[in-house]
Amino acid sequence: MKIVVIGGSGLIGSKLVEKLREHGHDPLPASPNTGVDTVTGEGLADALAGAEVVVDVSNAPDWDDDAVMKFFQTSTGNLLAAEAAAGVKHHVALSVVGTDRLTESGYFRAKLAQETLIRDSTIPYSIVHATQFFEFLTRIADSATDGNIVTLPPALIQPMAADDVASAVGRVAVGPPLNGVVEVAGPETFRLDELVRSLLDAQGDPREVVADPHARYFGIAPGERTLLPEDDAQIGETSLDSWLRESGVTATLATARK
DSSP states (O other), rough: OOOEEOOOOOTHHHHHHHHHTTOEEEEEEOOOOOOGOTTTTTTTTHHHTSOOOOOOOOOOOOOOOHHHHHHHHHHHHHHHHHHHHHHOOOEEEEETTEEEEEEEOOOHHHHHHHHHHHHHHOOEEEEEEEEGGGGGGGHHHHEETTEEEEEEOOOOOOOBOOOHHHHHHHHHTOOOOOOSEEEOOOOOEEEEHHHHHHHHHTTTTTEEEEOOTOBBTTOOOOTTTTTOOTTTTTEEEEEHHHHHHTTOOOOOOGGOOO
């Protein structure tokens, strides 16, 4: 089955392409690097010719409120129109757990607009909501750093490995359209501040992590359970300790668990 992966050279996309190939499918990684630009429409028609499934795991290059909204609306609109012309049977999109609860952020308002376009299109679809990736935890720390202090809310979070995200998206892509949302998450729950504190300690990072219930998380002030999935979420296999060992960081993070 030919499956076009939009954003196929990125963190999730490259892993997804590899997994689909291992299972005998014919994935086409599509991104500006391969001559396919969903914003301008360049290369879309040729890439989608003969495709049964399109998986969109792309992300906006600029997270400014106006820029990110323009990206997701333009990219998704162009993609859905090209899919309709090509006879694509299944559109799969990767989004974020809690998107509809995070609209204080311009990024998540843009993701919600993307999901609305998908739901309103004529293409059968599936939307995969994933929790935060382990691979982005250091970026979270960086975004919350002022001098040597990292200030984060003590919200609960259930992060997962990018490899597990790719596996979940792949399973959905080769199955029938859900015409709805499936949630995926990691196997463990942490307090965000304690998780980042333990990770930085494990990496020998001297920054101090401070918990503040009023601190922002990518522009929002999450409540205790805002970032958590529902009880019926699919759970990834990779624990944080396993991921740390595979990443070369060996530290005990028991104090971060709740």
